[in-house]
Amino acid sequence: MKLGFHLGYWGSGPIPGARESVLEAERLGFDSVWSAEAYGSDAFTPLAWVGAATSRIKLGTNIVQMSARTPTATAMSALTMDHLSGGRFVLGLGASGPQVVEGWYGQPYPKPLARTREYVEIVRKVLAREEPVTIDGQFFQLPLQGGTGLGKPLKPTVHPLRADLPIYLAAEGPKNVALAAEICDGWLPLFFSPKSDAFYRAALEEGFARPGARRSSLDGFEVAASVPVIVHDDVEEAASFIKPALALYIGGMGAKSVNFHHDVFARLGYADVADQVQELYLAGRKEEAVKAIPTSLVEDTSLIGPAEKIREELSAWEDTVVTTLLLRGDAGSLAKAAKALS
Template structure:
């Protein structure tokens, strides 16, 4: 099982100890370091800044939001970071949700699957650099010929030669169609709130996409965000995690269109989702966290002593996960997780 350090996105200020965490992850044998973005800090800049001190780990985004940049602009970021890191960059993408896409970026959210397919197609063209980049699709037309166009747009190839045409592209996806699309057009799936119990369901989605592309499962990565904590007090740790779960169920999506909440509903926690959503929307966040059951947290995290963690990691690996993206707050936690997963 490979390990990735998930640094996430910033809160009110940058994390003070990120350089130490990145250094510890590389020293302890982690495979990769990932950054994210929401509606504050971006993902590329911290990755370049902190990643400049690394020599071995892969550097990835988990995830950058597609509506924040045109596909050509995103490809420029990717090929630049891939050169600077010596071919260690992994581009993780996600569609986000309508509240962020329409409320923050001022872009339409409709047809996310079609937009994703077009976006990745343009990225692949830029990275291949075989011909000037063109796209006839309605979402990212190149050259642009819509309202306000001067008609002078010219298809272009990137001036800079990409280091790798096969730079890995991973997609953050939660629903069956999105996961299947990731297996069809991407090189990996960034899974959030993965549950090994449902591996058979995920495999059906993945196999459908892989079959369309004529690809094999061994050529595809499944990176699951998972809190891995080595502790002798698992009850307390799970209690600490519940407010974050409640946030994603009740506060990280629009009522009636919350993709995170749908994940837990598919897991069989529909009543919990409804109760947490009502409490969260009413501003009763502490009560919402208390509604989250221990069993739900147990399914999506790995918490226990070193022996228990090691056994659980093996179970997740058997379920098809190739990498765990873990969020560690200090270097001791990184060392403990690395030792338990060896």
């Protein structure tokens, strides 16, 4: 199983020591480094910055929000990054949720699966550079219909370094996971657990079986899961570092009626916990929401505790569809985690 380093997105400012952590990840033999965006820092710029200081490690977005850019703009950034990095770039895409899509980007959210399908199709057309890009879709038209009438089909002036640049899709629900298997080269799960492997494996197999799917099996398909790894003698204290983020995602990253993160934990068997955390968080009782999360939930979706415990539990992860564990932390914690996972 490969290791990746997830930078994430910025808080109120740049991530302290990010460059040093990436350099340490490359020195340790990590396969990839990933950035993210929400409604603050963007995903491409930090990768360009750290990519200039590295030579081997892959550079991926986890994720670029599709509503933030037109498909052709995303494709332009992807082919630019791929050239500048010497073919190390991986384009990770995601739909985000209605609060961000409609509240921040001012774009419609309905029918995210169909919109994603069109989006990826256009990106692939740009990267292929076989002909001027045209599409008469439900969500995108190239050239635009109803404008001046002067738009013309175009193809990129830049010749892509790799026409088959890998595209991964972030997904949590079974339909979106199946779509990742059908039209993409990898899947970016959040809050994965070995206990949910059969559920997601079935969703992936459904996508692989669809007519015109890019591949027919998991062979060559990448699954890069964000997994907290904390080496610590005290399991409860290690869990306490993770619980606030879980409370935020389960309780506050989405509306009460539409929160995909909440649904992940409900499927995992924590429906009552997820409901309680959401109620408390949305009521402004955030500390209580954190306390409502049992350590067992953290352990189901993380690798925490003494190194011996982590090594023992790692075997369950190695039997899943996951091909890469994406870790977070500073240079020192990455080294400790890598040693525990070796």
